Amino acid sequence: MVKIERIPGGLGVDGLELRRGKCGCGGGGLDCCFTYSKVKREGDTIIYEGKATAPSTQQNFEWGYRVHKDNVVVVVKMEDTKDNKDFFAGSYPPSIEAWVERGWQVDENYERPLEN
Numbered sequence: 001m002v003k004i005e006r007i008p009g010g011l012g013v014d015g016l017e018l019r020r021g022k023c024g025c026g027g028g029g030l031d032c033c034f035t036y037s038k039v040k041r042e043g044d045t046i047i048y049e050g051k052a053t054a055p056s057t058q059q060n061f062e063w064g065y066r067v068h069k070d071n072v073v074v075v076v077k078m079e080d081t082k083d084n085k086d087f088f089a090g091s092y093p094p095s096i097e098a099w100v101e102r103g104w105q106v107d108e109n110y111e112r113p114l115e116n
């Protein structure tokens with residue numbers, strides 16, 4: 001059985017952490033306000049969505065993966081950038097290697113350019 005537990009700000013899955021995050025600046029329209037990470041659970045599927053891009057970023061791309069172990073599935077979608085992203089207010093998901101080390105199977109693993 002894969003252990004899924006609530007942790008502060010997110011979920012712990014098989015000992016790995018998926019956390020929500022958003023900026024606390026009050027929504028002033030700064031770069032940070034466009035970034036976040038979200039975590040939700042739908043049955044045995046855990047979905048993480050993150051966004052580190054902002055109007056100031058140009059070298060944007062998306063990456064993600066889908067892994068499973070027993071009947072539990074983790075889907076990660078990240079809208080990321082190679083530009084400066086010090087303002088990213090979310091929390092990065094675990095690397096895919098961390099899942100594989102714990103015996104998870106990889107269903108999908110991708111990185112592709114993102115059109116602005």
Ligand SMILES: [Zn+2]
Pocket residue numbers: 023024025026027028029030031032033034
């Ligand atoms: Zn902000």
